[in-house]
Amino acid sequence: MSRALVLDAVRFSHDSSDMHFDLSVEAGEWLAVIGPSGAGKSTLLDLVAGFATPDSGSISVAGRPMAGVAPAERPLSIVFQDNNLFPHIDVFRNVALGIAPDLRLTPTQRDQVEAALDTVGLAGFGKRLPTEMSGGERQRVALARVFLRDRPLVLLDEPFAALGPALRREMLATLVELRSNRAQPPAVVMVTHHPEDAVGHADRTAFLDGGEIVATGPTRSILSGTTDPRVARYLGTITTRASE
């Protein structure tokens, strides 16, 4: 099985922080990325998506080296925590942008967009503006676009962080369903502040601290806190915060 993502000795300096990443994600694998604020989780995704350029090292996605490849040409999709939709155009066109950047759609493409909205439970919502929808519905629209684009790698930058626990679980279930509908499910790299989101979904979890990946392994093993004292400390603060 080929690898969906490989970061080989990637170094990146920003302001006063130096980051160093070595990571690989198998095709179809789901990797959760956890770690304290400022650890470099979002920077990791920015490097993969092409929004930041490494000082050294190499990144390849689906076997293709990404050096010099523009964000638009990379075989991946990304969902942010917020602002995933353009507020001035309706939901249908926001999804359609995933397959027709000039918004000139063939009848087949129109059907595909309708079908994508149907898959995320938003059939009939096409004419609505993003401002007329709830936070959860907006993220569903973003997921519909991601799966319509059908790229081998999906980056999720805390896309459900602003949602409540029940809605977050629901969104994760939608994500699982969307992947299971594919003959070749895309690999997922999901940055999250909620380790519990990783449980039951992510095959593996990577723990970032101080700009490097400190520990990687099966999700349950990492979240047991026995692999590295820094992971244990981080999980301890999370647990304490949750119990407060």
Add this chain to the structure above:
Amino acid sequence: MTAASDRAWRLGLGLAAAGALAAFLGGVFVIFLVVAGAAPDFRALASDRYLRGVVLFTLEQAVLSALLSVMGAVPLALALHRARFPGKRAVLRLFLLPQALPVLVGALAILTIWGRSGLVSDVLAAIGLARLDIYGLSGILVAHVFFNLPLAARLMIAGLDRVPAESWKLAGQLSLSPLVTFRLVEWPALRSALPAAASLIFMLCATSFTLVLVLGGGPGATTLEVAIYQSLRYDFDPGRAITLSLTQIGLTAIVLWFTTRLGGDVTAGFGLGGRARRYDRQSRGRVALDTLVLAVGISFILAPFVAVVVRGLEADLARLLADPAVHRAAGTSVVIAVASALLSMLVSLAIVLAMEALRATRGKGAPRGRDAMRKVLETTTSLVLVVPPIVVGAGWFLALRQVTDVFAAAPYVVVATNAAMAVPFVVRIVGPALAAANRATGRLADSLGLVGLSRLRFVDWPVLRGPVALGFAFALAISLGDLGAIALFGSQDLVTLPYLLLQRMGSYRTADAAGLALILGILCLSLMALAERGLAPKGNAA
């Protein structure tokens, strides 16, 4: 002193400062009515063809100036926001310069480039075409666009900067075409800034004085502000002055109301902007078009500055610098500017601290009518934007004439008028910094019992130092470049640098005028640079 009594002190001082400012500005109309016995006569305004023409010309030139500035600013802002090139920050700084440049120096520079004997006319004459005639509407429009196009461009760049980073990332990730990126990302951001920018420029041009005085072409190209000046300085007709003033106040109040409703800030546009990183597609054609737009735009803004320097250096600067008249004028300018900047700063600080004291009090301890008081303080700081400075100066001139030697009092009226003119700008520079600091550390300071001087010294001053320096320099620049109040009160005994420059221009001593413009321009721009780099807190100068 307790936190409550500290707030009461701040509130008291702020209300006193606002009361003095309102009395200074609003009292003028009482003076006109009582002392000069001049009542407004709107019927005369309606029946007088000349005055009707003045009102219509004021509106016409302001509408055209706003339209041209905004239309030019859209492609320029887009090109500047998209372009990535070394020196972009310097270009954004260049866009700040026209606001710091004394208007009279700008007018002279425009004449040097676009005038009958200017650079463009020389080129036209060389290829056998007619020379340009800049006096009248065309000159006023060129000058207004020179001063306001960079302002509009900065407001639009600020609008583009407010686009969430994710939108640019999405545009890049989804490979949106330049046209779709414009439609979905750029245009909505510009559209939000457009109405405010247009109405702001309309207001600045409707109240324009110096440019119209210098570049206007007689009765056919006179604005309300110039007509007010003429009725006081040449005709001494306070009745007509007050009628025209009230007409102008009505006009500007309506536009100011629209501007604030549209989300515009009359004193906005001081930021450098241009921070957003973009990932959308860059085609060669678009890069070439952007380069062309930038080259034309930058040349249009830069050329007058170059002209001021070149012509200024051609003048006999050594003689000018040794000229006792120049010494006296420079000394008077500096004394008036420092005094008015200090006064403006005192009044603005008192009002800003009072506004923050009101914001900090909630619930039981809050004074009654807290919101109304805040509104009154805010409105007072904007009063000067609708009351013409010339009218203010003239009113006090008439009042003081009754009780004292008016020529002895003239410098004080000029200082107070210039100080009042700077208040809205200083308040808007200092106010947000104090508000942000109070949101961050106000409750901590309260809980530690920091009041009175210790609060001012350890909590407020470290935060206010930078904005105060910038506000002070801005007030200095406004006063140094002013040709409003001084045009009315200027005499053999009271000559400032802009007034001397106007005199030399009027007597066709163009080489002297060019030299003086250079001296005045350098003085003003040095002050702005000094404030931005030298006086700002360490580590914050960039």
